[in-house]
Amino acid sequence: MKKSNSIYTSKLIWFLGCRFVSTVSEQLLLFAIPLLIFQYTGEASKSGLAFLIEWLPAVLLLPFIGVLVDTYKEKKLYIIGDSLRALVSISGFLLLIYMPSQTFIILSVAASLFAILNSLNFVTLETTIGRNFDNNDIPRIQSLIQGLELSSQVIGPALASILVLFIKEMDFLIITGIAFAVTGFGVLGLPNKAKNLVVRETKSIKRVLGTIGDGFKFIAKNFFLRLLVLATMLINLVMGTVMALNPAVAQGVLGATSREYSFLAMFGGITGSIVVLLIPVFLKKSKSINNIGIASIVLLTLSGVILGIANQFYIYVIGYALLVCGIGIFNVFLRTERVKLIPKHQLGKSMGTIVFFNRLSLPLAGLITSTFTKITGPQEVILGVSIFWIVVNSTIFTYYFYNKRHAAQKDVLEL
Template identity: 20%
Template sequence: MKNANLFSNRNFILLWIGQVISQLGNSLYELAIMWYILQKTGSSMAMGVSVVCYTIPTILFGLVAGVFADRYDKKKIIMFSDLINGIIMLLTCFFIAKDMISIYGLYLIMILTSSVAAMFSPAISSIWPLIVKEEDLTKRNSLSQITNRACTILGPVLSGILLAAFHIWILFLINGISFLIAVLMESFITVPAVNKRKAVNEKFFFQMKEGILYITKTRSLLHLVFVGGLIINFFLAPLTIYSAVISKNLQRGSVGLGMLESSVGIGALAGGFIIFLGVMKNKYKIAIAGLALEGIGLMGYGMFSNSFYVILVFASVIGIGVSMASVGISTLFQTLVDKDKMGRVMSALGILCTISVPIGTMCCSAVINYCPVGIVLLISGIIVTISAISLIPIFKDRITNKIDEEKTSVINY
């Protein structure tokens, strides 16, 4: 690619703008559908079922989606996925406006949109390394982190305003239109071809498991997945529950919980800007520093769980760490994994992370019934910090720039 920098890259700009618009629309939809389910049923259990409807398709279809992303035209996959979700949203808008949909219909919509998203995710993850220069991937990922966090902060605020001013079907209409805008933007990008000769000749089911095999065959990649995927997601998944318990213990109520969650979001935004501005450039250092900050933040959360304003600071530290770790680990995978296997590897990583979140939430939620939340947070922070430090000897040469990391591939098949 001959573009001078990230913002002169036409493919990147078109795809990025389309994704920002659809992400903002989706953030409106996510709050709206949860609110609609609560209003329709008055049951928190129904909301819990909706979370399951979001999660299961990722686990069931993730590996299949990864194979499709590596076998077929990635641009067509993301366009088709966004088009289908756009149509689903517009149909849902109509059914809600006419009061023609039941709670089970909403569950079906969640399953369908989540299934389509499962197909979309490995394809879009595989496209970025193809249209963005390797030296610009860290900046691209940090920009994605910034916009993702901005959407998660702005989305609920805008959703609340729109829900108060208009009927709920308006939010589904906006989300549907945002998907169609994304399709339009995607139609103008050019994605370089990847050699698929070997992929086409291999059996489909072999390719399904190849993403996991690819990870397990290399010690450094396996260690990175274990620490940056499984361990971190396991211990960070219950953070909102911890925050809710602490806010209740300190008699801060829902306002306190909102402040703690906002502090994490603000920290994540700050972390994205830190990387985007080039304060840290080595992707290995960014990943390890981010993971370590998550651990330090959890330890601070635990040690000062009786001081609300102190833990606000540590909540921001966790946010900075989350942002840095996400950017660093994403960039590592995008540069270390062979391009023709990117979809399978990214979908395998996504499944492992998805599975660890509910397990971590259930386990840690059960433990705080018998152990003070501060102790649980402190122990979690220590484990996360030690895990982050364990990556240093694995990537020692790359951290110190002793080898040409830009040309290094994890596995040669």
């Protein structure tokens, strides 16, 4: 029995270890590709255009990724998905060597393919946990994965800051290619205790679109949920704008080196992780979840202003860290409120549609940055989007809290 448990644990460690390496590789690509695009073009507008190209296909294909996961076995999806990511990495590296004049196109297409495949990996991992582990094991596995994801946001940029001392950013594609080639077979480490993988009924495109439509109708009928979806879209718009323009601001405006640029993501990851760990303590002391929402608004407001006016790189880093912390806190508020608003039988349809709308802001951020950076500077674009967010989201949250309190008082009176 002890031997069986030991094998189970070792296989689980191997599987989670491979997923961790995969996530760190994603962080390396998030560092290298935007930086390479800006270094090659020297134009903030091209960085925005690349961001649009990266996210638009991934967002549009998101509903159909769920169909793939429902139709095919996880093992096959892991192997195919990571093998394709390895192929894109190696092919991208070779194309950059032999076709350097097409760097922008090569990297933009590669980023788009990575975004699609990364989404496939994320959805597959979530499904793997639910289908392949006992209910008693799921909380432990989820906490482990959450810890690995937070760690990768620190370790990935830290590793990048070391690697740039010895290799070019372009060489990161070789490293990630090798890593993905290995991690694709990490699924073979799924414990023997895992449930038999069952392939569900194949869904037609018509049924998928019907499911999206059902989710949209439910959201449209729920006043509070509509406000939360809109607020989240606007926050993601700010985050997407900052992500698209980080290289242009850090290197083009503030003169940061590649190693200093890696510190931006690393410091954001560290502070974000600390805040996530402290949220339960804050929740115990706070009387209302509304205080969490208000705290996120304050942090996001400060971050937008600082990012837009920073004249030193270290100030910009502080602004970015506040942005990451604000989003982390807001996510806790959002998930807590969302659970109260969506019935369990509507959760699947609604969440798919909500994620679709939330991520739709990312290609929109790319469109905004590629358009307006031709007229003004990248920091001015960040500041403009932030001011727009501050005005609109402050109104949304005021309206949300007021109507929520009014509805609660009405329920008390009716009782």
